[in-house]
Amino acid sequence: MTEPARPFTIAVFCGSSTGNDPVYLEAARTVGRTLAEQGIGVVYGGGHVGLMGAVADAALEAGGQVTGVIPRALHEREIIHDTVSELFIVDSMHERKLMMAELSDAFLALPGGPGTLEEITEQWTWAQLGIHEKPCGFLNVAGYYDPLVVLVESMRDRGFTHPRYTGMLRFSDSIDELVASFRSYEPPVRVAASPGSEMSNLAPVQP
Template structure:
């Protein structure tokens, strides 16, 4: 599958372990090296800033999308290739979706969870068939994956819907996993859980 742009969901904080920021920088560098546009939330701080700065340093294209009310809070990154200021979080998420061929999730907090589960729900509902890959850096997402497994066992999530979230252990495995992703197909058998 040809991926020309990837949306990154990740923390606007750096987290407590330097491995998280290094993973973000690796993702940014690798996107630039492969000529893949990085689409992200537009901030200059935390993992968001680390990924964007690394992509830019590597000569990559970076498209930031930030709502007006977060311009100061997330310290808008004025160095990006293109900065788009939108009116709301809802608009930000829709524009990030529109501009991306795939989604990568690095460690983050509540906003990252919100974005991840919304894009997965949209895929479950057949609104898109873009790859969604969670990068489980240093086991950060182990508890979330365990919770998702519990939801499947309890009968609230069908196994095929849980499988819509691909998981890799390292950023280095992200782009090869995208290259192996099956081509988009129509979703004729949408089942809601």
């Protein structure tokens, strides 16, 4: 008997707090509910607190598949979400990010702190290096990621990343738009950088 096909799955990175504006919590709930209603699996950090807990709760309430991946140290602090569909306990933060990447078809960042930013930008870096070919998106709630858009454009304009790589990123205030862009995403042809640049260690130009 063959196992059922795994649904399209999105890794969601977001804050372990809710921020100081109710709009963030509302957006997190909308994301969880929307993904579940579209039959999209959710992979997230496994906690029950903050925006991450809100995404998981909303997805579960809507009948969605939610997979948590949490490091043992955080599990021992009892912040774990114990009603998710599937839970993996790993030994380190690195193992958590690696497993989330392996289980997912795309990556989505909601508002969050430095941990959220580190998680999503690492996946962008892995995509640039050819470790995977999955898209990264940002739900730009109330303009939260506007400063990041400016920074990414500055990286491109000042020659620290190629326009094809900035094109791997998706920014929108609509979860439906982001999901549609993930489903239709085609990875760019990776390019070689000029000698001596920070990108010169990447793979050569593809024919």
